Amino acid sequence: MYRPQIKVLDCTIRDGGLINDHQFEDKFVHAIFKALSDAGVDIIELGYKASDKILSPDKFGKWKFCKESHIKKILEGIETKAEFSAMLDIGRIKNDEIPKKKDSVIDIMRVACYIKDVDKAIELVKHVADKGYKTTVNIMAVSTALQPDIEEGLAQLAEAPLNAVYVVDSFGSLFSEQVHFLVNLYKKYLHPKGIEVGYHGHNNQQLGFGNTIEAIRKGANYVDATIYGIGRAAGNCPLELLLAFLKNPKFNLEPILEVIEKEFLPLRKKIEWGYILPYMITGILNQHPRAAMALRQTKDKNKVADFYRKLTAEEEDA
Amino acid sequence: MYRPQIKVLDCTIRDGGLINDHQFEDKFVHAIFKALSDAGVDIIELGYKASDKILSPDKFGKWKFCKESHIKKILEGIETKAEFSAMLDIGRIKNDEIPKKKDSVIDIMRVACYIKDVDKAIELVKHVADKGYKTTVNIMAVSTALQPDIEEGLAQLAEAPLNAVYVVDSFGSLFSEQVHFLVNLYKKYLHPKGIEVGYHGHNNQQLGFGNTIEAIRKGANYVDATIYGIGRAAGNCPLELLLAFLKNPKFNLEPILEVIEKEFLPLRKKIEWGYILPYMITGILNQHPRAAMALRQTKDKNKVADFYRKLTAEEEDA
Numbered sequence: 001m002y003r004p005q006i007k008v009l010d011c012t013i014r015d016g017g018l019i020n021d022h023q024f025e026d027k028f029v030h031a032i033f034k035a036l037s038d039a040g041v042d043i044i045e046l047g048y049k050a051s052d053k054i055l056s057p058d059k060f061g062k063w064k065f066c067k068e069s070h071i072k073k074i075l076e077g078i079e080t081k082a083e084f085s086a087m088l089d090i091g092r093i094k095n096d097e098i099p100k101k102k103d104s105v106i107d108i109m110r111v112a113c114y115i116k117d118v119d120k121a122i123e124l125v126k127h128v129a130d131k132g133y134k135t136t137v138n139i140m141a142v143s144t145a146l147q148p149d150i151e152e153g154l155a156q157l158a159e160a161p162l163n164a165v166y167v168v169d170s171f172g173s174l175f176s177e178q179v180h181f182l183v184n185l186y187k188k189y190l191h192p193k194g195i196e197v198g199y200h201g202h203n204n205q206q207l208g209f210g211n212t213i214e215a216i217r218k219g220a221n222y223v224d225a226t227i228y229g230i231g232r233a234a235g236n237c238p239l240e241l242l243l244a245f246l247k248n249p250k251f252n253l254e255p256i257l258e259v260i261e262k263e264f265l266p267l268r269k270k271i272e273w274g275y276i277l278p279y280m281i282t283g284i285l286n287q288h289p290r291a292a293m294a295l296r297q298t299k300d301k302n303k304v305a306d307f308y309r310k311l312t313a314e315e316e317d318a
Numbered sequence: 319m320y321r322p323q324i325k326v327l328d329c330t331i332r333d334g335g336l337i338n339d340h341q342f343e344d345k346f347v348h349a350i351f352k353a354l355s356d357a358g359v360d361i362i363e364l365g366y367k368a369s370d371k372i373l374s375p376d377k378f379g380k381w382k383f384c385k386e387s388h389i390k391k392i393l394e395g396i397e398t399k400a401e402f403s404a405m406l407d408i409g410r411i412k413n414d415e416i417p418k419k420k421d422s423v424i425d426i427m428r429v430a431c432y433i434k435d436v437d438k439a440i441e442l443v444k445h446v447a448d449k450g451y452k453t454t455v456n457i458m459a460v461s462t463a464l465q466p467d468i469e470e471g472l473a474q475l476a477e478a479p480l481n482a483v484y485v486v487d488s489f490g491s492l493f494s495e496q497v498h499f500l501v502n503l504y505k506k507y508l509h510p511k512g513i514e515v516g517y518h519g520h521n522n523q524q525l526g527f528g529n530t531i532e533a534i535r536k537g538a539n540y541v542d543a544t545i546y547g548i549g550r551a552a553g554n555c556p557l558e559l560l561l562a563f564l565k566n567p568k569f570n571l572e573p574i575l576e577v578i579e580k581e582f583l584p585l586r587k588k589i590e591w592g593y594i595l596p597y598m599i600t601g602i603l604n605q606h607p608r609a610a611m612a613l614r615q616t617k618d619k620n621k622v623a624d625f626y627r628k629l630t631a632e633e634e635d636a
Contacts, residue, residue, distance in 0.1 A: 176531055203524075206524050206526070206527050207528050208524070209523065209524050209525065209528070210529070211528070213493060214494065217494070241523050241602075257599075257626050260595060261621065261622050265620055275592075275593075280558065281575075284559075302583055308572065
């Protein structure tokens, strides 16, 4: 019933931290990493690895920087078979600030980029691969890229020292046939070089989980999820649904349900994510959620029809 | 880009009414039917057509009975191109309580049944077809039926005077490949007789919309949805997502967004539906949501890990 090659990566703290500048309490983060370990998740994403000279530790919490000392402290008392990953944004870290793999808890460095920045991403990938890390590239906002540009990028990525390249539905706008098209296109370039295809969905149209299933059906073996779907704006593919779907006996759903009950139901009353209509509207219009995120900070947060009229009028002006 | 044959049926009041025994205020119901008409939805389901001698009007609101006088009153001032439907439960209405089509606002009678009750459903279908109505059969809980039973039922239904037969994912447990299997199976028996396939999803695994897309991809032309996904337990495929996906220029999203803003956001604070974990748990276990609905009425409503352990222990005892 299950495909043993599939690797589930949880990015609860990394993507969820985009809601609150990674200002999570240590107790919360420890409980998450413990639950993920107990659940048998393959890869736990700790956060971003950014430079504290480029981004301010006054503004951002620990998991924007992923310092080795902080990682070791938070993992105390947790036994795990999981690998650990961190995400690198281009331009937010200097090469000499990244330790060698032998001096790091991190196993996998994931480089996020837009298709136009593939060359920069490959430089960074080569650097971290040389330092001993496994690597992935996550091509963001691929729903707004033209096929020749995607193909040119994939042809270059196929020559890089990579474990996986992700389809990232940044705006939560893709439908199943588009997921099929993209996963097949990625496979064509990457599989001959032994590089896996990954999928990272967003939930603006309630398709985060459904499209992840479609990516898996077409051969994606790296799939991202977050506990209770936490993540910026509409959030992500919910981990609890994905684990139940995959049916691999190594996964255990109970620790995830426990931590949702204890940590996420209370948290959801303080910070918001999920199927909230302004995010649905940016999703159906294939736009970044920033206009919706701005709206949610105003007294008009629920004026969804006006918001829709405004965005579609802007489309007509384009 | 769009398939003109697809008929969108909204069952907001009918399925949403399962949450509150159809105790909606007239003003609310009028606003819903007005918005659906303005949005260009093909079929508006008014409610159930049950007997007030079998079910008590003291317990249930108007839309459990769909009396002609009530329908006419609520539709005053609404201009519409939509057809109207009502759902019939076997044993909850007597034949002589159903008026002839020429004396009714209702165009389509939808008979709901389990696969074991197909013979009773066909008797009722023949009766209402003789009275001049269009007809459908909605086979509930098909995720728990065996293929030979489904095929025997479909072979009989193929000989009945029907416009469509629905795949109903009552427990919200189906995945895309199962939807493909069922829609293809229904098509094999029904399409040669000119009977369409329909799909009615539930949202326990956040697949109400995604699976509806999959049913459409395989040829289902009747699809059910509700505004903001309202419906018993986890609710249904959200109409606003479906209309945006379908891209038929006859549809207009704005009236639906307006009515969500004015009516559904306030209502959601009074009654609950949607991705609530006990419903997710009954969904992944392919069970009726009744245990989860009972749990939500207790002080342990959020004890999801215990609830999961209880249901899976019952599975082990089976």
